[in-house]
Amino acid sequence: MFKLLLIEDDETLFQEIKDRLTGWSYDVYGINDFSKVIQEFTAIKPDLVIIDIQLPKFDGFHWCRMIRTHSNVPIIFLSSRDHPTDMVMSMQLGADDFIQKPFHFDVLIAKIQAILRRVYNYNTxxxxxxxxxxxxxxxxxxxxxxxxxxxxxxxxxxxxxxxxxxxxxxxxxxxxxxxxxxxxxxxxxxxxxxxxxxxxxxxxxxxxxxxxxxxxxxxxxxxxxxxxxxx
Incomplete structure (x- = not known):
């Protein structure tokens, strides 16, 4: 079972996404303390990270940058921000994909499946x-x-x-x-x-x-x- 870390501060949306992903047999984790994202990331050791841009304490770009100093784990941005520079910034920081809210869950699951299949299969x-x-x-x-x-x-x-x-x-x-x-x-x-x-x-x-x-x-x-x- 793949472990996914969902860094999302909207509790309602977090629970909805978690429930849907759990139904696809993914093990989904959230963040308890948004000032300690890296510590929780290190403890969980996820196979993929889904992260919002607008977060408490520091934004998603900050945490993406920090994660990239520790790991090459796949990262998907999930954000309501729609400016092209947000997508470009996420890619430049090392993210693997960018999905704009509101989104179709089928698109999210397809991207997750494709990235996990690509990242964890070709190295064999x-x-x-x-x-x-x-x-x-x-x-x-x-x-x-x-x-x-x-x-x-x-x-x-x-x-x-x-x-x-x-x-x-x-x-x-x-x-x-x-x-x-x-x-x-x-x-x-x-x-x-x-x-x-x-x-x-x-x-x-x-x-x-x-x-x-x-x-x-x-x-x-x-x-x-x-x-x-x-x-």
């Missing part, structure tokens, strides 16, 4: 290390390493990189990436993918690898091997 593959453009990509630890150092990726970022490397030197369409990431493209915005890829490329730039993930306007993305990029 026997091959956890891959070399690419002079770097080693560790799919299990979500780390990319080369002579310039190491960077840590989120689950979404390493999964995107994995798909691109598997199709190296070939264009992977945005639609294919969306289907692979979220299983059903109806449940994810095109902007979410753009933010994730841009964030991945920015991190790779720290190792001098950013230029090897190219955007093909109107087509998709391509991961280029070093010898092809130089030749």
């Amino acid at each position: 593959e026997p091959i956890s290390l891959k070399t690419w453009s002079g770097a080693t990509v560790d799919y299990e630890k979500n780390v990319v390493t080369n002579d310039a150092g190491s960077i840590e990726l989120t689950k979404n970022e390493v999964f995107i990189l994995k798909i691109l490397i598997e199709h190296k030197n070939k264009i992977v369409s945005r639609e294919e990436l969306i289907r692979s990431l979220w299983d059903d493209e109806r449940f994810v915005s095109d902007n979410t993918l753009t933010v994730n890829v841009n964030r991945l490329r920015k991190k790779l730039e720290e190792l001098g690898l950013g230029r090897y993930i190219e955007t093909k306007i109107g087509q998709g993305y391509i991961a280029i091997e070093e010898e092809d990029a130089n030749g």
Whole structure:
């Protein structure tokens, strides 16, 4: 049974979501003290976090940032705020998805299922290390390493990189990436993918690898091997 941490201060909404998710055989936890979110997160060790933006003490962005310093656990924002910058901010902080209130529960459960299936199933593959453009990509630890150092990726970022490397030197369409990431493209915005890829490329730039993930306007993305990029 997967453990979900629902960081929501609206008790009525919390109980409604908890009851629905419990019906899907998820073990759902809440926060008792909103000034001690990280302590409770550490004690619970959830498999996925669902978090509101507007919370007592500190907002959801603060806690997302704090969680990311401790863990790469999948994070879904669930908020009534509808400004595009809220979604962009959540993605930049390392969230995996953003759902706006009011929402259809079927959409929430579909996103939860897709993320859990993606995060906790693909790491069972026997091959956890891959070399690419002079770097080693560790799919299990979500780390990319080369002579310039190491960077840590989120689950979404390493999964995107994995798909691109598997199709190296070939264009992977945005639609294919969306289907692979979220299983059903109806449940994810095109902007979410753009933010994730841009964030991945920015991190790779720290190792001098950013230029090897190219955007093909109107087509998709391509991961280029070093010898092809130089030749």
